[in-house]
Amino acid sequence: MPERNPGAILDLQREARIGLTEAVLCEHKSVEQIANILHQLRERTTPGLLTRLDADKLARLPEALRGELDFEELSRTAFFTAPLRPKQGAPVAIVSGGTSDAPVCLEAARTLEFHGVGAVLFQDVGITGLWRLLERIDEIRRFPVVIAAAGMEGALFSVLGGLVGSPIIAVPTSVGYGVSRGGQLSLNAALSSCAPGVLTVNIDNGYGAACAALRFLNSRMR
Amino acid sequence: MPERNPGAILDLQREARIGLTEAVLCEHKSVEQIANILHQLRERTTPGLLTRLDADKLARLPEALRGELDFEELSRTAFFTAPLRPKQGAPVAIVSGGTSDAPVCLEAARTLEFHGVGAVLFQDVGITGLWRLLERIDEIRRFPVVIAAAGMEGALFSVLGGLVGSPIIAVPTSVGYGVSRGGQLSLNAALSSCAPGVLTVNIDNGYGAACAALRFLNSRMR
Amino acid sequence: MPERNPGAILDLQREARIGLTEAVLCEHKSVEQIANILHQLRERTTPGLLTRLDADKLARLPEALRGELDFEELSRTAFFTAPLRPKQGAPVAIVSGGTSDAPVCLEAARTLEFHGVGAVLFQDVGITGLWRLLERIDEIRRFPVVIAAAGMEGALFSVLGGLVGSPIIAVPTSVGYGVSRGGQLSLNAALSSCAPGVLTVNIDNGYGAACAALRFLNSRMR
Amino acid sequence: MPERNPGAILDLQREARIGLTEAVLCEHKSVEQIANILHQLRERTTPGLLTRLDADKLARLPEALRGELDFEELSRTAFFTAPLRPKQGAPVAIVSGGTSDAPVCLEAARTLEFHGVGAVLFQDVGITGLWRLLERIDEIRRFPVVIAAAGMEGALFSVLGGLVGSPIIAVPTSVGYGVSRGGQLSLNAALSSCAPGVLTVNIDNGYGAACAALRFLNSRMR
Amino acid sequence: MPERNPGAILDLQREARIGLTEAVLCEHKSVEQIANILHQLRERTTPGLLTRLDADKLARLPEALRGELDFEELSRTAFFTAPLRPKQGAPVAIVSGGTSDAPVCLEAARTLEFHGVGAVLFQDVGITGLWRLLERIDEIRRFPVVIAAAGMEGALFSVLGGLVGSPIIAVPTSVGYGVSRGGQLSLNAALSSCAPGVLTVNIDNGYGAACAALRFLNSRMR
Amino acid sequence: MPERNPGAILDLQREARIGLTEAVLCEHKSVEQIANILHQLRERTTPGLLTRLDADKLARLPEALRGELDFEELSRTAFFTAPLRPKQGAPVAIVSGGTSDAPVCLEAARTLEFHGVGAVLFQDVGITGLWRLLERIDEIRRFPVVIAAAGMEGALFSVLGGLVGSPIIAVPTSVGYGVSRGGQLSLNAALSSCAPGVLTVNIDNGYGAACAALRFLNSRMR
């Protein structure tokens, strides 16, 4: 076999450089690779955030490591040892069209929590029953940052963008079927929104939406 | 050259069979082919509806034929001799997001007019300024059929579908740029609308939307 | 964890607003989320329609809830307690190309039934053996609304559209392989039909086709 | 500049090898390149078939060459000096949905003519007015090979394939708009036809359809 | 439940009309639907051809029916009772690029056999080792019809089309990975072949290629 | 002709509602429609921002209106009468890969200027000559918001995202050819960036990027 450098090289300076921790995206990694990374984190006593961790992979991790993980199943996230910072306030609103978007909303919420930032969830305010959104819109307007998750045709982004002046970070979700299968339609709806200045991240990327919100909150505090 | 049958064969029984006249789609036809068809119509004293007729092609038609055409430029439609039937009532609402959708709205209105059916236009009720739609929604609700035209992300279809109980015929328009260029996004938004029972025709197909409305009105009268 | 509002917010006013009940799309929901919604419906003594409910998810629902569900396997639909209204007449023809389209046809039929509307199925009238359709076309023509389901190249929509004057609601199905895999081809065939005024819903969306038929029938009765 | 071999190398043995002449596809060639090839053909006293030759490029060819070309404008084809063989019989039916498909039908007919084979055109037998096709179907059935050209949703291929037992060569045309723009939909309809054994060539490839028919006829005569 | 016509309606006249039997495409059908069709065939003592029949579905058919099926696993085809006609001669060459294309080649061969026509297989003549094809090309040239199956980049179709004068029916296969995953690339290569007159069927459609060959052989014999 | 409401309905409350002015997207509007809107603005003495205004359309506007427009050609923007607010500070960095991205950068800068916000341009810091970016990175890092424009493969977004902690708004541009033609590749690169929290707007949407930056800055000031 060829010469190899030993294991993963973590970007531990990222926190200092841009204020965000490198998350461990578990989806394409083997159980061995994940365990290897957790060992490295433990050696340096660095907390870690794991995303897209299947319950199945979790079960196959060595028991000692598993015991140190705070796992949340719906979002498939885990905190390794303690989160980065104690929680302060809840400056982020997370708004979603339907209950099927819950996993993505929670991935965002957990990422914020890991960085010490709270959030309030506004679920099931899809625009087919417009009254549900209008009833809560004044409350939502008060948040300095709004994360909005929606699948299907993603009309929520445009309605929200016309009613709220805060930065809006759209997270298209892969909820849908037929021509909206996979989230591309909802993504394009966010990008083409008639409402000016709606911003977007990748499909199902609750982690990325949270990181963007953190960039804004960090910039705000400077 | 091979043997050929002489000129186009029109489906003149269509009106009797399904209550709709065959329109002459001029887009892919040469000036000679259009003239040939108009001559056939004149011989049988049958009125005709022309769609997607460029002002340029119109100008190159023989003057005698041109004089018998009632041409409307924005919709690129023409009536050959008189329309099919005198106009009765205005049972169709045509709702659109923005002024850029006007050509498609007018193609629908002209097709209805040719078949003796009136329509009322509600333009510029796009959902970014939601108040514009809400202000007129009670009026729109009273129409037995609603045609809705929108480009970009097509969020209008979903908001309308959640507020109006009448049949809604979405016409996605090719208005947009970047990922909404060409109308596919708006089409998919109509197809994936969270609002139940929204119906769709091809991109920019104002003629088809009007025909669908006519099918419904004809069926209603039986 | 972040603050959350408790459970799903149902749009129970939808029936009053647009004459259609909100269906529970089970595909992207967990068993817990479905159970939660059924409990809400029970508390308010509101009947419910469930779609895309796998036999497997059904089996994992609490037995008490399961006992109140009238489940039909091929269509993957369930009625929670009684349907909305007693059945009256059969004004809808559901026409399909082949036996593989049966699940979609039945989803439409069950949705109509839940709203108290009957339907007659005309299966296996695909156009390769054209005589099968021509034999029954006079019968089909008499229905005030026609739902047509077809996969593959979707030629049925065009032939039907040229022979029948009633409103035609095409439901493209995902039946096919190679370039017709997934239903996009059949959908585009419906949208591009040479027959004027054919209307379309999303791929495999029997529920949506039925809702559109209900909009027509409701509007007709006003 | 780099070393180059002088001009195009024609595959003049193709006729002997597979019974078909190499056509000169003019679309991506400059006027100079076309002239160069014609000079080569003249030197070897070999007749030539030119396809996709714009009237504009034709006008810019040296007058001496232009005089030897038998040009047909609608099909954009030209014969250089005499066609390959005198014409014998008309064993090919060329069937098309609408008058907009005429250029493709004529490219096929001209290619056959160049190889000494006749054809009969059946235009305007699109399936929306089904009677037009049914009226002529017994006549069409008698041809040993059928070429069928259609754009839009391409339903003609399936109806024809269910009624005719001869080999059917579909030529999808780029006629259409919205989702059928460019011919891909019609192509896929031919490929996915429910009628067994329908064959296809590239979009707008009347030349290729004729070559396929020639392969059949040549094979038949052996 | 809605009124339904009883079971599938088979197109039993197809054989008389176009010389080809309707095959039962099992892929999207339930075991019950397949059994129902076989019962109908038995009642009318009509032989049947089944395609895309999984070994798993076969195993779940009633034993009595299973006993009457002549099943071939690699091609996933079955003959119900005897094939249509006794076998006569082998006028079809089936040429393929690699051993991974075997299932498609056999589906074609079995369909021919069911209709009483023999074939010779030339496997593993992919063009990367060009000598393998050149060694056998004179033999292949003598067949009146050639079916060619290839996945990946489908270069076989072009090389073959330049060397053989008989009709060539390309069957693109879904063999490949990355950008050739699913067979679309190989399909497009067949359609765009520089060799004139190459014909194509849908991806993995060995059945359709055989039907096309049968159309040609039937036409030849008239 | 059908009844129509008179002219466009502007969303003049938008500024009060969300802090952003409705821009007039001129791309799909006729000269008459643009003139109509400018007259409305003049009547209400409201300043206006026009985007995607071709020099050609500008020239065809009535001279009186043209004289009141402050037009910038490269960005195709115009201010109608005075901009919204006097300019204060330059809190936005606009970073771009190459000089071909200049039109998009300037559309963003002009939109900011119209709202009274300044910007500093960092052009030609594409990552192939990495030193050009590294030389200026400390300067860029100090801005509270960064807009980054890039076409081709869009690698700039990822490199920037790894080095800068401020919010980053990517504007994919349509600069490129072959597989990067049209900007979709650069858009997807922004969406899939390994750098956490990069945000995106539609292709070539400099206006949208500026609006998003304004949302951030407005929220910051509250």
Place this chain on the structure above:
Amino acid sequence: MPERNPGAILDLQREARIGLTEAVLCEHKSVEQIANILHQLRERTTPGLLTRLDADKLARLPEALRGELDFEELSRTAFFTAPLRPKQGAPVAIVSGGTSDAPVCLEAARTLEFHGVGAVLFQDVGITGLWRLLERIDEIRRFPVVIAAAGMEGALFSVLGGLVGSPIIAVPTSVGYGVSRGGQLSLNAALSSCAPGVLTVNIDNGYGAACAALRFLNSRMR
């Protein structure tokens, strides 16, 4: 059943002709087909390289054959009997963005090893933590050929291409989600790289990248 030639025809002269051995791509082959090929290799005492061999298929091979295979699980490769040549030197650098790209890197390394060529792996030098790449860039620059593997947005190819003068062979990997799912984005990033002269192979094609490197090294030695 039709006549068939016996088993696969291997291109055993390939090594002599172009210096590369034909690998056995196991993905689309049955266990029987793989065994058949191994038997042929054994008879001719020719070593063989197997790629995309699942552990599951391996387990189902006859034990005698399995014993002669040197299998490596992560890369899914196996050497049949001894590799082609003893290993000499390590002229190839294999650089990758993240640990998820390891299977592809190892497929390349194993292919090189089979041909007697060594490689050094540089893993986890993704550009979000740019220092990781810059730290090792001088070392990488010294290799005569560089293979680079990356998924997601593939920005590594461009950064590397701007810093290294050796030939760079990009292997896009299918690592990613949302719009980068499947590797097409990374592939297009390699093709559109602003860095001049970056070369590409198919998605996940570590084998092909190694073969390209071998072509270069062989050419170099002549």
Place this chain on the structure above:
Amino acid sequence: MPERNPGAILDLQREARIGLTEAVLCEHKSVEQIANILHQLRERTTPGLLTRLDADKLARLPEALRGELDFEELSRTAFFTAPLRPKQGAPVAIVSGGTSDAPVCLEAARTLEFHGVGAVLFQDVGITGLWRLLERIDEIRRFPVVIAAAGMEGALFSVLGGLVGSPIIAVPTSVGYGVSRGGQLSLNAALSSCAPGVLTVNIDNGYGAACAALRFLNSRMR
């Protein structure tokens, strides 16, 4: 207007860093931007290579600059003052399928010439007339690097890859129509070639292919 840095920043160290000069891609640049860059080059007495320069843009450059450009029309390239180095040898074979690929072949040849490297062109060796390629294959085999250009179905790459052991750099061209329009098919054929180790650049990217060849030749000389 915002603050801007003055003009383009050229990467003049690129030659020293990776042995390749930055070319000026003129396609998306205005005449003013090109002139600005040429002035910079003149000031530093650095030779420059311009690509995708339309004859029309050339004509609009200031006459002084134009006089210093060595322009070649078919390839749309220009050398500013003298090329980089005097020409030495001709180690590169440029092979193409048809005369329509000439512009791309010449762009590659001119780029090589600018860097002092010669090439030999082998045009019109498309594989439909296979003898044309086989006649010259021994000659082609002797070159240390082969650039191959082909449009349509790109079968040339695979045939060449099976016969030649040198590094092969495929340049897919946009020559074709229907499903091969735009070059994507030819690109995918190169990527999926059954011949091992074929390398690819972007569609129509003759410049990139030449740069890749230069990387090989430079690495070889070290």
